[in-house]
Amino acid sequence: MISLTINGTPQQLEVAADTPILWVLRDTLQMTGTRFGCGMALCGACTVHLDGNPIRSCATPVSYAAGKHITTIEAMENDAVGQRVQDAWMDEAVAQCGYCQCGQIMSAVALLKSNPKPTDKDITNAMNGNICRCGTYPRIRKAIHRAALYTEVKA
Numbered sequence: 001m002i003s004l005t006i007n008g009t010p011q012q013l014e015v016a017a018d019t020p021i022l023w024v025l026r027d028t029l030q031m032t033g034t035r036f037g038c039g040m041a042l043c044g045a046c047t048v049h050l051d052g053n054p055i056r057s058c059a060t061p062v063s064y065a066a067g068k069h070i071t072t073i074e075a076m077e078n079d080a081v082g083q084r085v086q087d088a089w090m091d092e093a094v095a096q097c098g099y100c101q102c103g104q105i106m107s108a109v110a111l112l113k114s115n116p117k118p119t120d121k122d123i124t125n126a127m128n129g130n131i132c133r134c135g136t137y138p139r140i141r142k143a144i145h146r147a148a149l150y151t152e153v154k155a
Helices: 021-028 072-079 080-091 101-114 120-127 139-154
Strands: 002-006 009-013 047-050 055-058 069-071
Touching: 021 047, 021 069, 047 101, 055 101, 072 080, 080 101, 080 139, 101 120, 101 139, 120 139
Parallel strands: 002 069
Antiparallel strands: 002 009, 047 055, 047 069
């Protein structure tokens, strides 16, 4: 039995300790917002927050999250920074196919929570490892800057 909190809800899960968090979310809890991309922590599609830090859930065993807090894309609608990032994503028409966007948004939210006024270099460093096959990187950068401005205005 593994105890952890997902999106603010305490969970007691009877799963193998080495099961990746991604599969616990998708298969056990039916939370399908977090995507499977590569399965090797290289693409970022599976990014979630563990105690506020972005991690690749496809390669992180659920036992590592025992006693910790996981936040997924499903919780971003109730998160002030998450809402601003999602609004900026829409304003900048970031998504094309959309497959990577949940992971991109989770990485962007983590960045803005730790650094509310990121430079281009900060954005590059924080988003490194989040791959977008459609190549929307310029719009992603622009959306992160826009979300940072929203944060300043609403703060």
